Amino acid sequence: MTTENPLKIVDISEINQSTAEELYDAATSQGFLFVEGHGFSQDEIDTVFKLSKQFFELDSSYKTKYAIDSSNHGYADFGGENLDPKGQKKGEPKEALNITDLNFLTGKSSKEIPDWFYEDPERERIISDIVGRFYELSIKILKLLAIGLKIDDSDEVKGEDWFQSRHSPSKVSGSTLRFLHYPGQKSLNPETVIRAGAHTDYGSVTLLFQQENQEGLEIYSPISKQWEPVPFVGADKSKSTTAGPPLVVNIGDILSYWTAGVLKSTIHRVKFPAKVQITGQDRYSIVFFSQPNDEALLEPVPSAAVKSIQNRGANNAVTHITAKQHLDNRLAATYGWTK
Ligand SMILES: O=C(O)CCC(=O)C(=O)O
Ligand SMILES: [Fe+2]
Numbered sequence: 001m002t003t004e005n006p007l008k009i010v011d012i013s014e015i016n017q018s019t020a021e022e023l024y025d026a027a028t029s030q031g032f033l034f035v036e037g038h039g040f041s042q043d044e045i046d047t048v049f050k051l052s053k054q055f056f057e058l059d060s061s062y063k064t065k066y067a068i069d070s071s072n073h074g075y076a077d078f079g080g081e082n083l084d085p086k087g088q089k090k091g092e093p094k095e096a097l098n099i100t101d102l103n104f105l106t107g108k109s110s111k112e113i114p115d116w117f118y119e120d121p122e123r124e125r126i127i128s129d130i131v132g133r134f135y136e137l138s139i140k141i142l143k144l145l146a147i148g149l150k151i152d153d154s155d156e157v158k159g160e161d162w163f164q165s166r167h168s169p170s171k172v173s174g175s176t177l178r179f180l181h182y183p184g185q186k187s188l189n190p191e192t193v194i195r196a197g198a199h200t201d202y203g204s205v206t207l208l209f210q211q212e213n214q215e216g217l218e219i220y221s222p223i224s225k226q227w228e229p230v231p232f233v234g235a236d237k238s239k240s241t242t243a244g245p246p247l248v249v250n251i252g253d254i255l256s257y258w259t260a261g262v263l264k265s266t267i268h269r270v271k272f273p274a275k276v277q278i279t280g281q282d283r284y285s286i287v288f289f290s291q292p293n294d295e296a297l298l299e300p301v302p303s304a305a306v307k308s309i310q311n312r313g314a315n316n317a318v319t320h321i322t323a324k325q326h327l328d329n330r331l332a333a334t335y336g337w338t339k
Contacts, residue, residue, distance in 0.1 A: 006030070006221060006228045009246050011239075013037030015144060023141070024148025027251050031264030032219050034233055034246035038137055042235065045209055045244040048286050051126050052179035056095060056284075058116060063095070066114045072176060072331055073100040073111045084197025084269070093188065094195055094270075099127070099177045104135040104169035131177055134288035138205050139164050141249060142290075145205075149259065149303040159302075166296040166323075167204065174203065174291035174327040182216070182283040184276045195283070196270035201252035202330045203291040208248040214283040216276075217248070220267040230268070254292060254326055258301050260309040260316075294324035 008026040012019055012035050026033035056063075060077070068074040076098065079091030101111045107128025117123045142163035151159035167173070182195045195216060210217065210232055217230040235243045256265035270283070298321055300306055300314040309315060 005231050007033050009034040011037040020144045020147035023144045027263045031266030032250040035249045036246045038247045040244045041242045042244045048130055056181040072098055083199040094182045097179045102131055102175050107132040134207055138290035141205050152302040166292045168293055171293040173293045176289045178287040180285045184281040186277050186280045198267050198269040200265040203252040203289045204255045205290050206250045207288040209286045215273050216270045216283050218269055257313040258298055260306050260313040262305050292323040296323045
């Protein structure tokens, strides 16, 4: 059975006006889309999923030695996170490894990551390779969105490089590589248990790979005002025999705030598909959250489309906060930290 796909699939192998318009269209309507022409082969994606699965199979006593810290870096054990504290009261049935403090020139984190990744140089290589490539891809997507927004040129920066100039590869940012594992417990009731509560993402853009038969991601569609699945979509074999499946891309809160809501940060969640009660199938996802540099000021994006919206997001702010202040506020709510 194939699930109908409510989202656009945009080929971004080339940066040009028509690609930019297609992407902009999806980002201003659903806020979620699929991207093909991303450059990751099926083999490369399989390799990352395999690494993530091997990591999650390690002893809990080992993984918890690297427990998540207040900067959102480290291992989050089952029940440790709640994305929708007002909705579901209990922590969520998932585990995650977050790697933050990334330098995109080296692909490395300046924080400690589990030493298991250093036991084999290949593991370390896989991590730094995906970090660097996710960054490049996020910059390409931000450039296409900047073209779509027709951001004004200035003396300092060309409009199409406006976002890029605030996502410098070697400056500190909240950007995060995240491996997620949702076990396929047959005993859980798919109607009542939510794997990841309804939320919007915090950053600029989010890039996500999922695998076939591990569905569960849903968006609250701004168009239909209903929950709709983000199905697994396979690669278009007529375009390439080696390319991996389209990547899920969504707009985060900062980009929505920055553009006074022109770009949509759409609510999403992860549910247990009913068939998990029969198959017991786990879900794994590989996610990259791109964030502006910490000190980037969230002043309104200089674009006619943004100027035309009154009293929303950055257009409504009396003083402009930084990307870091924005992220810290959101993380405190998610993990129940008090400031
Ligand atoms: O695992 C997924 O598919 C979604 C995860 C997610 O939305 C998140 O971590 O922000
Ligand atoms: Fe999310």
